[in-house]
Amino acid sequence: MDVTDLTDLTDLDRLVAAVRASSKYRAVNADLIRRIGARELSGRGNLKEALKAVKNKLHQVAGAYLDHAPRYERWLQELLAASDADSLRRVCTRLMSRHASTQERLPILDAFYRAIFAAVPAPRRVADLACGLNPLAIPWMGLPASTQYYAADIYDDMMGFTQAFFSVVGVNGVAESRDVLAAPPRGHFDVAFVLKALPCLEQVDKQAARRILDAVDAERLVISYPAHSLGGRAKGMPAHYERQFEQLMAGSPCTWQKLVFQTEVVFIVAKNRL
Numbered sequence: 001m002d003v004t005d006l007t008d009l010t011d012l013d014r015l016v017a018a019v020r021a022s023s024k025y026r027a028v029n030a031d032l033i034r035r036i037g038a039r040e041l042s043g044r045g046n047l048k049e050a051l052k053a054v055k056n057k058l059h060q061v062a063g064a065y066l067d068h069a070p071r072y073e074r075w076l077q078e079l080l081a082a083s084d085a086d087s088l089r090r091v092c093t094r095l096m097s098r099h100a101s102t103q104e105r106l107p108i109l110d111a112f113y114r115a116i117f118a119a120v121p122a123p124r125r126v127a128d129l130a131c132g133l134n135p136l137a138i139p140w141m142g143l144p145a146s147t148q149y150y151a152a153d154i155y156d157d158m159m160g161f162t163q164a165f166f167s168v169v170g171v172n173g174v175a176e177s178r179d180v181l182a183a184p185p186r187g188h189f190d191v192a193f194v195l196k197a198l199p200c201l202e203q204v205d206k207q208a209a210r211r212i213l214d215a216v217d218a219e220r221l222v223i224s225y226p227a228h229s230l231g232g233r234a235k236g237m238p239a240h241y242e243r244q245f246e247q248l249m250a251g252s253p254c255t256w257q258k259l260v261f262q263t264e265v266v267f268i269v270a271k272n273r274l
């Protein structure tokens with residue numbers, strides 16, 4: 001698409017339209033594109049350069065993780081065809097492998113949610129922020145049937161699929177496309193997952209971790225970091241993120257507990273405890 005074609009629009013409108021004209025970013029939340037786009041336009045003053053910079057940023061924060069062409073319609077049919085709990089888990093496992101972040105959690109999935117939900121009281125309301133395909137792990141969580149599950153990520157189509165998944169498996173859930181940094185969800189949660197998301201959110205806003213910690217009203221925040229880079233490098237990453245987390249918590253009255261898994265380091269923060 002020639003970004004100079006759309007004559008009656010502002011540069012920012014043109015930039016958002018041009019980003020969403022590409023197959024990779026057509027379903028990305030327009031508010032997030034606008035936010036990143038406004039900054040890139042004011043910093044560069046050149047639409048084509050700003051467009052390139054926005055796409056690069058979206059790749060870093062989201063595109064790098066997701067299967068290039070997710071087939072949500074077909075995925076939903078596969079879920080609907082699952083006739084029992086075992087086949088449902090098999091389908092969910094296969095689908096979770098289409099997002100790099102849930103894929104690398106698959107080998108630890110059982111132990112991961114067993115340990116987390118042993119450490120927190122049974123939740124009535126769960127939030128899953130920057131969730132990717134993690135809601136597909138609900139069959140491993142052992143949640144009470146009445147638990148409300150709120151999920152948010154920046155892909156409109158992924159969240160449409162997640163909402164349909166909730167209906168298929170009978171989860172009392174809401175999934176919505178949302179930039180959780182600019183507009184953190186309102187309401188009180190017992191548990192809020194922020195799984196491997198802070199390093200991505202910090203690519204857009206260096207204060208992201210602090211903002212999320214302050215803005216999300218949850219009894220327990222379950223914050224995790226990857227033990228390896230996307231490319232597989234592990235050198236010093238857990239120690240690096242542990243230092244980062246400790247800096248974030250310095251001076252905070254919150255208490256926390258650390259869980260270490262082969263591919264992920266988890267901190268369960270008791271937010272309203274003291």
Ligand SMILES: C[S@@+](CC[C@H](N)C(=O)[O-])C[C@H]1O[C@@H](n2cnc3c(N)ncnc32)[C@H](O)[C@@H]1O
Nearest residue numbers: 062101102130131132134153154179180195196
């Ligand atoms: C490393 S993945 C983690 C996914 C999931 N939490 C997990 O651990 O499986 C980061 C996720 O953050 C999402 N994301 C990036 N920026 C976001 C934002 N501002 N608001 C909501 N989600 C965002 C991406 O689309 C991606 O799914």
